[in-house]
Amino acid sequence: MPSPTGDQISKSLFAERSEWSDVTPLQQYESLVNPLAPIFYTEEYKDATDYFRGIVKSGEKSQRVLELTEAIIRQNPAHYSAWQYRYETLLALDAPLDVELKLMDELAVKYLKTYQVWHHRRLLLAHTRKPAPELEFIARSLGVDAKNYHTWSYRQWLLAYFNDEDDLWRGELDFVDAMLTQDVRNNSAWHHRFFVVWGCGVREGEEDRGRILKRELTYVKQNISLAPNNPSAWNYLRGVLDHNQVLYSIVFPFVRLYTVPFNSERTDIVDLENPPPDKDANLPCPAAIEFLADVYEQDKNKESTLQAVELWMSLANEHDTIRKKYWEHRIREALEATKV
Amino acid sequence: MADQTPLPALARLGHASHCKRCLDGLPDSQTDIDASRLALAFYCIGSLDLLGILKDATPKLDRDRESWREWIWEQQTRGRCGSGFRPSPFMTAHHPPEEQIECTDYDSPHIIMTYTAFLSLSILRDDFSRLDRSGIITFLRACQREDGSFSTVPGSAESDLRTLYCAFAISCMLDDWSAIDVDRAVSFIATCRSYEGGYGQSPYCEAQGGTTYIAIASLFLIPSELRTSDPLTPEERQLTIQWLLRNQDESGGFRGRTGKEADACYCFWCGAALKILGASDLVDANSLATFLARCQFKYGGIAKAPGEHPDPYHTYLSLAALSMYPPSVANNSTWRFEPLDPLLNAREETSQWAKKYIPARQS
Ligand SMILES: [Zn+2]
Numbered sequence: 001m002p003s004p005t006g007d008q009i010s011k012s013l014f015a016e017r018s019e020w021s022d023v024t025p026l027q028q029y030e031s032l033v034n035p036l037a038p039i040f041y042t043e044e045y046k047d048a049t050d051y052f053r054g055i056v057k058s059g060e061k062s063q064r065v066l067e068l069t070e071a072i073i074r075q076n077p078a079h080y081s082a083w084q085y086r087y088e089t090l091l092a093l094d095a096p097l098d099v100e101l102k103l104m105d106e107l108a109v110k111y112l113k114t115y116q117v118w119h120h121r122r123l124l125l126a127h128t129r130k131p132a133p134e135l136e137f138i139a140r141s142l143g144v145d146a147k148n149y150h151t152w153s154y155r156q157w158l159l160a161y162f163n164d165e166d167d168l169w170r171g172e173l174d175f176v177d178a179m180l181t182q183d184v185r186n187n188s189a190w191h192h193r194f195f196v197v198w199g200c201g202v203r204e205g206e207e208d209r210g211r212i213l214k215r216e217l218t219y220v221k222q223n224i225s226l227a228p229n230n231p232s233a234w235n236y237l238r239g240v241l242d243h244n245q246v247l248y249s250i251v252f253p254f255v256r257l258y259t260v261p262f263n264s265e266r267t268d269i270v271d272l273e274n275p276p277p278d279k280d281a282n283l284p285c286p287a288a289i290e291f292l293a294d295v296y297e298q299d300k301n302k303e304s305t306l307q308a309v310e311l312w313m314s315l316a317n318e319h320d321t322i323r324k325k326y327w328e329h330r331i332r333e334a335l336e337a338t339k340v
Numbered sequence: 341m342a343d344q345t346p347l348p349a350l351a352r353l354g355h356a357s358h359c360k361r362c363l364d365g366l367p368d369s370q371t372d373i374d375a376s377r378l379a380l381a382f383y384c385i386g387s388l389d390l391l392g393i394l395k396d397a398t399p400k401l402d403r404d405r406e407s408w409r410e411w412i413w414e415q416q417t418r419g420r421c422g423s424g425f426r427p428s429p430f431m432t433a434h435h436p437p438e439e440q441i442e443c444t445d446y447d448s449p450h451i452i453m454t455y456t457a458f459l460s461l462s463i464l465r466d467d468f469s470r471l472d473r474s475g476i477i478t479f480l481r482a483c484q485r486e487d488g489s490f491s492t493v494p495g496s497a498e499s500d501l502r503t504l505y506c507a508f509a510i511s512c513m514l515d516d517w518s519a520i521d522v523d524r525a526v527s528f529i530a531t532c533r534s535y536e537g538g539y540g541q542s543p544y545c546e547a548q549g550g551t552t553y554i555a556i557a558s559l560f561l562i563p564s565e566l567r568t569s570d571p572l573t574p575e576e577r578q579l580t581i582q583w584l585l586r587n588q589d590e591s592g593g594f595r596g597r598t599g600k601e602a603d604a605c606y607c608f609w610c611g612a613a614l615k616i617l618g619a620s621d622l623v624d625a626n627s628l629a630t631f632l633a634r635c636q637f638k639y640g641g642i643a644k645a646p647g648e649h650p651d652p653y654h655t656y657l658s659l660a661a662l663s664m665y666p667p668s669v670a671n672n673s674t675w676r677f678e679p680l681d682p683l684l685n686a687r688e689e690t691s692q693w694a695k696k697y698i699p700a701r702q703s
Contacts, residue, residue: 026433033410035428036381042368053433056446078372081431081446084496114372119498147600149541149548156544187598191546194535199544231586232598239535242579322592326585326622 013047014068025050026057045075056085061092070103077111083120090124097128105137109144118150122157131162139175146179152188156195166204172196184223187232194236198243209244216240218272221254225275228258234287248295255295258288259311286319297334305338347633347667350674354640355655356391359384361640362652363408377428378415381408382456383652389463389687390659390677409464412457416472417443421482421494423475424449425457448493451483455506458513459686462694473514473700480507480519488524500541501532505554508561509684515699522566529555536598537576537583549587549596549609556580556613557683572617581619584610592627593635593645603644604635607665608657612682615664629667629675632658660685 014020027050041049048071055065069086072079090100104121111117125131135158141151162168173196179189197206197216206212220237224230241248248255254274262283277283289311296308309331316327363384366373373380385408388394394401415425419442426432431447443449454476461468482494483503490503504525511517531543532555538547539555559571572580587594587610593602594610607628614620634646635658641650642658663680681691 029429029432029434031411031414031429032437033414034407036408036411037363037366037373037377037384039366039371039374039377040368041371045368045371049430053431056431056444057433076371076374078375079430080375080492080496080498085446115498123497147597149546149597153540153542153545157542160544185599187600188546191534191536195544198535230599235536235583235598243535322588322590322624322627323585323622325624329622 013044014051014071015047019064020051023051023054023058023060026053028053042075045072048072048075052082052085056081061089063093065089066093066095073107073116077107077114078116080116083116087120087123091127097124098130100124101128108137109141112141112145112148113150115150118154121154122161125158126161129162131158131165131168134158135168135171135175142179146183146186147188149188152192156192159196160200163201169196169203180223184227185230185232187235190232190236194239198240213240213244213246217251221251221273221275224258225277228277228281228283228285228288231287234291238291248291248298252292252295255288255291258283258285259292260284284319286315289315289319293330300337302338305334308334346671347629347669347675349672350633350662351636351640352391352674354636355642355659356388356393356640358637358639358641358650358655359387359652374430375427376453377430378412378425378453378460379427379456380652381412382460383656385460385463386686387652387656387659389690390656390663390680392678394463405464409461409466412460412464413470415453415457416470417447417449418472418475419443419448420445421448422478422480423472424451424454424479426450427453445495449479450493451480451490451503451506451510452492454479455509458510458694458698459684459690462513462686462690462697465693466697468697471698473516476510476514477516477519480510483507484520484525488521488526488528490525501529501539501551501554501558502541504528505558508558512561512563512684513694513698515695517563517566522562523568526559526562529558533576537579537581546597547583549584549594549606549613552580552584553609553613556616557685560616561683577617581614581617581622584614584617585619585622588624588628591631591634592624592629593631594628601645602631604632604642604654604661605644605657607632607661611661611664612685615682620664623665625665626667626669628665629662629669632662663687 015025048068052068052072055068066086066089069082069089072082073086090097101121101124104117104124108117108121125134138151138155142148145151159169159172176189176193176196179186197212217240220233220240224233224237227233237251241250257274257276260283262277262279262281293308293311296304296311312327312331316324320327363381394405412425415428416423417426426443426447427450435441479494483490484507485491485499489499490507491497491499492503507520511520529539532539532541532545532551534540534547536547538549538552540546540548541551587596587606589595589602591602593604594606595602596606596609611623611628614623632642635642635644635654637643637650642655643650644654659677660680662675663677664682666677667675679688680686681688684691684694686694
């Protein structure tokens with residue numbers, strides 16, 4: 001099944017091609033009133049969609065319909081009816097879906113931000129049920145745009161859809177680790193890590209949740225020590241503790257290191273549980289101050305509340321002034337709560 | 341931080357003419373709007389509404405309003421699965437206008453377009469006498485899926501939180517929730533919640549500002565008599581507020597995801613979610629306006645970020661954000677807007693019109 005490139009399509013209109021002469025093109029409905037936001041279509045688009053309306057009316061589902069819908073999609077990847085009709089034609093013809101997927105490899109990268117490209121792919125995969133090569137393809141797409149929302153969603157959908165296939169899941173943690181090594185601030189990768197470890201069932205070899213919790217705490221602390229001002233890592237830390245219903249005080253000694261200016265005396269002791277910030281780090285770190293205040297607040301006694309208030313004041317007045325109103329609100333609420 | 345710097349004027353006329361130009365026609369480079377034209381029209385008409393331009397009673401404006409209404413009503417179609425609005429006649433073959441044709445599966449009503457048509461017609465103060473209410477109920481029912489979510493068009497597997505919000509907003513405007521299974525929809529929303537405190541587009545997805553607004557607005561749209569629990573627990577509410585507020589960066593604008601750049605549309609999505617959660621007084625409104633001032637395009641319209649090209653989507657959402665977050669430092673009246681209903685995403689007065697005229701009449 002040769003798939004024409006965009007150039008070949010624009011060479012000749014469907015109206016000029018003898019093999020299409022048996023199809024009656026149908027022009028788009030033209031309103032009697034002034035249309036809102038009319039699009040000044042190209043001749044090629046008008047031509048292809050005229051023939052498409054004709055095909056839909058006749059109900060034809062043949063090889064040439066694949067050519068026609070591809071021509072439309074290349075001019076308007078958001079044309080959901082062309083996608084839908086294409087999909088139904090593929091099934092009706094019992095067409096080789098791996099060929100279709102190959103074409104999609106090209107289109108997905110070209111129209112990375114179009115919902116339909118990814119939706120079509122999901123439909124195909126639900127049929128082929130061969131998810132393994134997809135992981136490789138997704139990794140390549142993320143090479144083009146490492147934070148693309150559709151690409152990551154597709155990976156999460158794929159893994160969840162084939163949740164029982166342990167082989168599919170086996171390399172996932174290494175994959176996330178590689179993505180985070182590339183860019184430790186990639187929140188999509190942190191989110192994916194949460195999904196893999198905590199969000200979608202327990203994998204083989206990870207049944208001992210206490211061990212996994214420890215492993216993840218070590219992982220996130222190490223990453224914070226490399227780049228302390230990374231909100232994604234702090235959110236992950238908080239997420240892991242919340243998910244496992246562990247009190248924040250468990251990370252108190254670690255968090256405190258990041259709330260004060262760099263202390264050169266402290267680096268002599270190598271404490272793997274509490275990796276210290278690098279001496280070039282930009283300290284104190286507002287996310288750490290916020291976290292430490294939350295640790296104090298969880299204590300729910302007057303003395304620790306006052307310590308939290310002091311930290312919030314430093315955020316409001318110095319380290320995070322854009323959220324001044326918010327920190328002042330936290331102070332009011334906490335003081336109110338201790339009064340009662 | 342720009343608390344002391346006076347704001348430049350908001351170029352209201354420029355933004356209005358950007359939207360009017362788009363309503364008049366779009367170049368072929370925007371062919372990808374073909375399958376969502378009605379939504380684009382809503383962002384244009386909505387901008388004019390927020391800017392207060394549709395209030396005038398000139399003969400030219402009366403004619404415009406009339407023909408815009410007519411065109412929108414032309415998009416109301418009826419098919420196998422009920423009635424609703426299609427994006428445009430992009431899949432409709434030419435036929436005599438007086439001939440009523442039943443739409444095919446490839447030209448069917450679209451749930452997002454139906455929501456934007458309701459709002460656009462309310463902005464244009466239509467009386468909704470032509471609305472096929474029972475057809476809409478049938479259509480909504482056909483769109484809800486097993487997992488509680490909604491598809492864009494009946495029978496399609498394309499579904500996410502956006503369509504769920506549209507189903508809720510339509511039910512709210514109709515004052516009729518009989519078409520949908522609210523409990524199932526609510527449990528779908530819950531599966532989209534992320535550890536960060538925001539919501540993703542689908543289950544397991546990363547927290548994102550737009551879908552977080554969608555989730556929060558949906559939960560708060562549910563009438564109290566259909567609610568089995570509070571929309572959020574106090575802990576959830578706190579975490580969501582925190583996450584939303586942290587999305588406001590040093591530029592004053594909001595970003596859509598942790599670690600990304602600020603973008604004008606998220607000033608609305610995050611700002612409106614905060615407003616619904618009762619936390620709007622915690623937002624730094626002056627910095628927000630400073631950012632949006634910089635997103636203004638020299639020749640009209642507002643872009644997603646400074647230096648980018650404008651579009652009606654970012655123009656509308658920026659103006660809607662300013663309607664909720666008026667800057668206190670503005671020394672000129674160009675920044676003043678009327679209040680906005682954050683749940684339906686329309687000017688308060690427009691939202692009231694929708695709720696008055698869209699429900700079936702008690703006869
Ligand atoms: Zn945007």
